[in-house]
Amino acid sequence: MDISKPCRRCLLSEMNDASKMDLVKKGIEDLPEIDRADEKVYGERLSKCRLCDNLLSGTCLSCGCYVEIRAAIKKGRCPEKKW
Numbered sequence: 001m002d003i004s005k006p007c008r009r010c011l012l013s014e015m016n017d018a019s020k021m022d023l024v025k026k027g028i029e030d031l032p033e034i035d036r037a038d039e040k041v042y043g044e045r046l047s048k049c050r051l052c053d054n055l056l057s058g059t060c061l062s063c064g065c066y067v068e069i070r071a072a073i074k075k076g077r078c079p080e081k082k083w
């Protein structure tokens with residue numbers, strides 16, 4: 001994969017950027033269990049992000065968040081109301 005170009009459809013977990021992925025893992029681990037979305041909801045949310053024109057290299061251009069962290073928050077909301 002050419003990581004010099006931003007990927008419009010990639011999540012951080014699909015890119016070769018260990019430092020950003022560590023940041024995402026830590027962000028999710030730091031969430032109290034009770035505040036985390038379950039795996040099914042998490043997967044459904046990320047599926048919608050993958051199809052969204054606002055996704056750029058794991059970041060939501062609408063809110064600036066890493067979508068893998070935003071989607072992991074139980075009460076998290078898509079800024080464009082897609083999930």
Ligand code: SF4
Pocket residue numbers: 048049050052053054055059060061062063067070077078079080081082083
């Ligand atoms: S606008 Fe919503 S669906 Fe699109 S990338 Fe951002 S959080 Fe994901």
